[in-house]
Amino acid sequence: MVAVGGGGRRRRAWRWAMRAAASAVLWTAVVQLASIAGLFRPRVLADCGGGGAAGGGGGGAAAGLAALAGEDSVPARLSPPALVPKRINKSNGYLRVTCNGGLNQMRAGICDMVTIARHLNLMLVVPELDKKSFWADPSDFGDIFDVDHFINSLRDELMIVKELPLKLQLRTKKRLYSMPPVSWSNETYYLKRILPLARKHKVIHFDKSDSRLANNGLPIQLQMLRCRVNFEALRFTPQIEALGKKLVSTLQRNGQFVVLHLRYEMDMLSFSGCTHGCSSKETEELTRMRYAYPWWKEKEIDSEAKRLQGLCPLTPEEITLVLKALGFTKDTLIYIASGEIYGGERRLAALKAAYPKLVRKEKILSPDELRPFQNHSTQMAALDYMVSLASDIFIPSYDGNMARVVEGHRRYMGFRKTIVLDRKKLVELLDLFQGGALSWDEFSGAVKEAHKSRMGQPTERKIIPGQPKEEDYFYANPQECLVSNGGLRDVS
Secondary structure (H helix, E strand, C coil): CHHHHHHHHHHHHHHHHHHHHHHHHHHHHHHHHHHHHHCCCCHHHHHHCCCCECCCECHHHHHHHHHHCCCCCCCCCCCCCCCCCCCCCCCCCEEEEECCCCHHHHHHHHHHHHHHHHHHCCEEECCECCCCCCCCCCCCHHHHECHHHHHHHCCCCCCEECCCCHHHHHHHHHCCEEECCCCCECHHHHHHHHHHHHHHHCEEEECCCCCCECCCCCCHHHHHHHHHHHHHHCCECHHHHHHHHHHHHHHHCCCCCEEEECCCEHHHHHHHCCCCCCCHHHHHHHHHHHHHCCCCCCCCCCHHHHHHCCCCCCCHHHHHHHHHHHCCCCCCCEEECCCCECCHHHHHHHHHHHCCCEECHHHHCCHHHHHHHCCCHHHHHHHHHHHHHHCCEEEECCCCHHHHHHHHHHHHCCCCCECCCCHHHHHHHHHHHHCCCCCHHHHHHHHHHHCCCCCCCCCCCCCCCCCCCCCCCHHHCCHHHECCCCCECCCC
């Protein structure tokens, strides 16, 4: 009897354990299904609601600004979302990447590298950032972006690891297959040329990441993944996000504001060879700097010829006249997003006189708040990036990487107003006005007419076969991820 009773208890315990296990499996399935159904809604979409009008707002864009400012216009989640399910697959090896350039050049490159790794079924090691270029910024990926969010938000697409397994670390210290992929390549190049190398060497290292994927002609799922990485996976660290939100909320308390991306730093002028408005001493200094950097390939540059082609950033004095011509009044609040302006306060004098409400992050934030970011140009640029996204109007004086990536992100946020300056036309008009051939009214009218269709409205990317540098940049207008009525497309 005792034996029978003991057996009955064991059977009951076994049945109870099986029911508990089944319940656990069922609840796990429910959670995973819920995550699939709801988690892929883009964070920008969740923050912004529906789309907004191109001219500066609408419910969706206003909600996006409020979210960036830390306001409670979007209900807070009561608990963290469930992780998206892992993609189960057999990997073809590992991809290591060393990015090159400033923040936004690296940002676009990271999006491309994730897309390439996913396409080739490679595991991606968290990218290394550029520490050797002009900026000499020692920041690592985790100093700028939220690493765990980056890894977890993409785990249904590919596996991202913080470092190689120990065995491969030891092996790659002795021998690592390193190469720069061919610029502007399509998916076929990576399948036919790169995949066999990855399978052979197990770890492949790309020592450049800029412009390594074509703008056009890629499968839609790859273009959509580029967007998902850019707009969802690349989230700044909590420290950068908190300070960026403080900047935005401070500006918004004073009403609408304009961000002027005044690309007039020493490195840009030296690299481009654009010296219009500079003294002979400054021109010599910029030329010496250009020759000092061997990877800046173009050395002898005709500054005036380049300016007439619209290939130079506008000077602070020129941008002052353009802003006035576009109708921005003296009481406009303008935030300058840039590094140190070449020529300092002397070159900003005309702009400050025309627009007294001219501010920079150094004027809004205290030295103590900015101290952790000093000597880290990419982290400072991340603050400007957040403010640029949240601005009512964004105006870049040059079409560099930040200008183009911010333009595309603002399109994704509901086609927020971005004035893309036609520098070639503006240089022509500026010279005519300053030479006395145009009156102020004629100059202002011509400037406004030239920019009626350059306000960030929905448009198709310009494609120039065989000339990827001359065609429209994917990240400036990721049209595959947008919908034509000013709304947003889910990129999951």
